[in-house]
Amino acid sequence: MTAPAMEAPVPHAGGAVSQSWWSRVWQNHAPGYLFLLPWFIGFLGLTIGPILTSFYLSLTNFDLLTAPRWVGADNYIRMFTADPKFIASMQVTLTFVIFSVPLKLAFALGVALLLNRGMRGLPLYRALFYLPSLLGASVAIAILWRQLFAGDGLVNDFLSVFGIQGPSWISNPRYSLWTLIVLSIWQFGSPMIIFLAGLRQIPQDMYEAASLDGASRWRQFWKITLPLLTPVVFFNAIIQTIEAFKSFTPAFIISAGTGNPINSTLFYTLYLYQEAFGFFRMGYASALAWFLLLLVACFTAFSFLTSKYWVHYDD
Amino acid sequence: MTMKLDRRQFLLGTTALAAAAGISPAFAQQALRLIFWGSQARADRTYGVTDLYAKDGGPAIEGEFLAWNDYWPKLATQTAGGNAPDVIQMDYRYIVEYAKRNAIAPLDEFVGGALNLSDFDQDQLDGGKVDGKLYGISLGANSVALMINTVDFEKAGVEVLGPNTTYADLTTIGEAFKSKGVGKAVIADGSVSEPMYENWLRQRGKALYTADGKVAFDEADATEWYKLWADLRAAGVCVSPDDQALDTGPLETTMITLNKASVIPSNSNQLVAFQAINKDKITISNFPRIATDAPGGHYRKPSMFFSIAGTSKSKEEAAKFLSFFVNDQAASKVLGVERGIPCSKAVRDALAPTLDEQSQIALNFVANLGPLLGALPPSPPAAAGEIDASLFRTLGQEVGFGAKTPEQAGPELVKGATDILNRAA
Numbered sequence: 001m002t003a004p005a006m007e008a009p010v011p012h013a014g015g016a017v018s019q020s021w022w023s024r025v026w027q028n029h030a031p032g033y034l035f036l037l038p039w040f041i042g043f044l045g046l047t048i049g050p051i052l053t054s055f056y057l058s059l060t061n062f063d064l065l066t067a068p069r070w071v072g073a074d075n076y077i078r079m080f081t082a083d084p085k086f087i088a089s090m091q092v093t094l095t096f097v098i099f100s101v102p103l104k105l106a107f108a109l110g111v112a113l114l115l116n117r118g119m120r121g122l123p124l125y126r127a128l129f130y131l132p133s134l135l136g137a138s139v140a141i142a143i144l145w146r147q148l149f150a151g152d153g154l155v156n157d158f159l160s161v162f163g164i165q166g167p168s169w170i171s172n173p174r175y176s177l178w179t180l181i182v183l184s185i186w187q188f189g190s191p192m193i194i195f196l197a198g199l200r201q202i203p204q205d206m207y208e209a210a211s212l213d214g215a216s217r218w219r220q221f222w223k224i225t226l227p228l229l230t231p232v233v234f235f236n237a238i239i240q241t242i243e244a245f246k247s248f249t250p251a252f253i254i255s256a257g258t259g260n261p262i263n264s265t266l267f268y269t270l271y272l273y274q275e276a277f278g279f280f281r282m283g284y285a286s287a288l289a290w291f292l293l294l295l296v297a298c299f300t301a302f303s304f305l306t307s308k309y310w311v312h313y314d315d
Numbered sequence: 316m317t318m319k320l321d322r323r324q325f326l327l328g329t330t331a332l333a334a335a336a337g338i339s340p341a342f343a344q345q346a347l348r349l350i351f352w353g354s355q356a357r358a359d360r361t362y363g364v365t366d367l368y369a370k371d372g373g374p375a376i377e378g379e380f381l382a383w384n385d386y387w388p389k390l391a392t393q394t395a396g397g398n399a400p401d402v403i404q405m406d407y408r409y410i411v412e413y414a415k416r417n418a419i420a421p422l423d424e425f426v427g428g429a430l431n432l433s434d435f436d437q438d439q440l441d442g443g444k445v446d447g448k449l450y451g452i453s454l455g456a457n458s459v460a461l462m463i464n465t466v467d468f469e470k471a472g473v474e475v476l477g478p479n480t481t482y483a484d485l486t487t488i489g490e491a492f493k494s495k496g497v498g499k500a501v502i503a504d505g506s507v508s509e510p511m512y513e514n515w516l517r518q519r520g521k522a523l524y525t526a527d528g529k530v531a532f533d534e535a536d537a538t539e540w541y542k543l544w545a546d547l548r549a550a551g552v553c554v555s556p557d558d559q560a561l562d563t564g565p566l567e568t569t570m571i572t573l574n575k576a577s578v579i580p581s582n583s584n585q586l587v588a589f590q591a592i593n594k595d596k597i598t599i600s601n602f603p604r605i606a607t608d609a610p611g612g613h614y615r616k617p618s619m620f621f622s623i624a625g626t627s628k629s630k631e632e633a634a635k636f637l638s639f640f641v642n643d644q645a646a647s648k649v650l651g652v653e654r655g656i657p658c659s660k661a662v663r664d665a666l667a668p669t670l671d672e673q674s675q676i677a678l679n680f681v682a683n684l685g686p687l688l689g690a691l692p693p694s695p696p697a698a699a700g701e702i703d704a705s706l707f708r709t710l711g712q713e714v715g716f717g718a719k720t721p722e723q724a725g726p727e728l729v730k731g732a733t734d735i736l737n738r739a740a
Contacts, residue, residue: 064395065416085705151557171560173716256563257384258704261556262712277388279701 058286068283075287086288088263089271092177096267097244100184105236108188112195113225126193133189141183142253146170149179170254173264180265183250191236198232199225230311238303245296248273268292346375347633348400350393352386354566356588356653363649368639374632376402384564387700394418399624401633405451406619407442412697414445419622421448425634431642432659439658442617442691451620452637455655458613458681458688459510460583461502461602462569466595467577471495476578476600478687479607482543489552492577501552502578503570504559506544507711509703511580514602515540517612517689528696530732538725541714545721556715566592584618584655586677597673599680601687611687618655656681698739706731 058075060068079086115125135141148154151168159166169175202225210220226233248269251259257274259266272292276285351361358380365376379400381389387409393399394413403419413419426432426449432440436456443451461476468475471491476484489501505511513523522531547553558575562568566588570576581589583599590597601613621640623633640646647662652674657663670678710728713719719727 064391065413065418150561168557168561171557173712173718256565256568258563258708260709260712261560262716262718263709274705277391278704279698280391 054286054289057283058290060283062282062286063280064282065280071283075284076291078284079287079291085263085266085271089259089266089268092259092264092266093245093247093268095177096181096184096247097241100181101237101240101244103181104185104188104240105191105233107185108191108236109195109229109233111188112192112199113221115192115196116199126196129192130189133187139249139253142250145179145183145250146254171261173261176255176261176264180247180250180254184244184247191240194232194236195229198229202228227312231313234303234307234311238300241299241303242296245292245299345629346377347402347629347636349376349378349402350386350390350400351378351380351404352383353380353404354588354591356591360650360653364640364643364646367643367646367649368636371639373636373639374629376636382565394624394626397626399626401624401627401629402636403622403624404454404619405622407617408695408700410443410451410620410622411445411694413622414448414450417625419450420625420627420630421450422452422623422634422637423449425631429631429634430638432638434660435641436658436660438615438691439617443620445694451617451622452641453617453620453655453658454641455584455618455652455657456615456681457582457584457618457655458615458684459514459602460581460586460599460680462571462579462581462586462589463598463600464571464577464593464595465598467492467497467499471497475598476603478601478611480600480603481607482547482603482605485547485552485603486550489547489550493551497577499574500554500558500570500576502547502554503562503576503580504544504548504553504556504711504715505580506541506714507559507708508580509707510582511602512540512707513692514612515543515605517614517692518605518609520610522692524693524695524699526693528736530729530736532729534726534729536725537728538721541711541721541724544711545714548715556712559715560712571597582618583677583680584652586673587651587653590673598676601684610689611684612689613684613687614689614691615681615684616691617658652677696736696739698735701739702732702735706735 057068059070059072061071061075062068111129115122115129119125132141146153149169150156151166151171153169155169156166167175169179206224206228207220210224215223246269247267251265251267251270252273255261255265255270257270257278259270259274268288269292272285272288275281275288349361349365351357353361358378361380362378365378369375386404390399390403399418403413405413405419410419414421422430430452432452435453439453439456440449443449443453463475465475471488472495473488473491476488485501492499492501509523516522516532516536519536521536525531544553548556553559554570554575558570558573561573561575562570566572566585569579569581569589571579571589572592580602586597586599601611604611621637623630623637627633640650641657642659642662644662644665647657647666648669650657651666651670656678657666667675667678707728710719710724710731714721714724
């Protein structure tokens, strides 16, 4: 039996072999491309298009209401030579990344190790611990955080039980960024789930062999668990770092978009937002966005380059 | 192949045509869109008036409202997208920018026709003009004012602040607050309040900005301002910097509503909204004086405007709605003085006897400012908003938290403001 698709083009062969080849490819794959079309349109129109437009805008002054005016590299030059707020916001974001990512991963790993001890009701605990990650980036949680860490909030009520008079955490520049770091650590759910899956992959017989040789649990963790888990650690570190660089909502809600007190919670993304939608400098904000993209790309590339020295793939 | 219509196709086609024909008049009578900033109290009143207007046979009006901080990004985005609402609430700070970019339309052609402004106050009309053309209709006159919790003052056994209260008096009041155990600071930290700084400068014969958009105060002024508040802070007369930083803008987070201070700087028309969310009785007064023989530094200003989008397809309809909003007496009873004192004399006279006590206070305050009033300052440069949000408030906090001394902050304010103005120019 021959497929009807093969028969159709033959009679019109005016010497065009390629044409029949094309039409064959088309006939074979057209439905596939057709189904992909919505994605292609979205990818080109909603992702690639705006990204390229923002690069063009980063070379202009654009205030939304009048047409963009070409300024060349001025926006980029200004960032590095004449903008103390750029430096300040970069410091805040880097501090946030440097503290929140390792602490969050350590915490996630700790909980995953606890949950991996074959306890009863594991699915329930897993779901419970994952819950904050689902809620974490939401506006409601940021508002809740505001209440918890306010001068007369729950945290200080708790501390006062021990006779400690806590400060107003969110509105004091010494502590405000730390409340955001704690919020980020609290959302340890998704790295924890991934760690848990990674732990399940480690063969039990290795632990049996190690304990026969008299290795303590602590030693087993350092010599077996952690090395075999490094691919998962690597994956989590990359994902969480990118997330931390992009972090926006909690700082926006907790400081009502100001980055105060004294710019202590002025995340890079928040500064970018202020420049764009507060002061209508879309060109400058686009330049800031492109720098962030480059920074994250460099960081990721660097991580991949160093990974061969510390990530063990056991194949 | 010839075209053939069977009966079903014919019926379908004609029904579609009829439907299209039936719908099109409905599209012609399009709803007007309205956008404004404000609290729920303002929204309730505004929608009360749009309902009245629809009942009077006007087009339906679809409104949306946001908090001040969220309002401007949204409006700018809608305007840039060619999708601005027909009627736009506008502020004195932004009207020049929007007018110069044709984002809002001049309204002169409608005056006398769709837009009746026959008994409008001249100063309020002038406030809405840019380069001699009318771009905004004032929705009410107001002035900056202190919101005062009267219950706290009763507890402390001192008289509520009045026209002759000076900054020095605040310290005496602070002692009474402490000895009677009121348990709050007297006043919010005014060092981060731009209107309060402006008023203080005007009392010294200075201003924030010159008519050509330059900084109009010097380093010595700014340094002394920060010193004034550093002293009040040290004496516990104003709130701590931690507490002040809780104030992120909405009325709900102000020091008076959070019960951290008895007095805050605000605008006279907001008495209505503050009373709505505070249990204790609130009253208003003028800002503290630097000396009783100095000028009061106040001015009557348009609290806000309604403007019409440059892209609006129904400017005439929108102008009719504006006319209704500021002239109709039933509408004015719904609005009260929440947006300031009505600018039409007829409306004001009809409204006054019907007002509740709080609204009477607001009305009388603006009407009786008398000797405390000065001339309306020129409209601020476009970057004034940025100077306030990203420089003035941050510097105030830095002095508050002790990261900078007043002697450092003063010159930085002048230099920073000049830099921002130069960049915008």
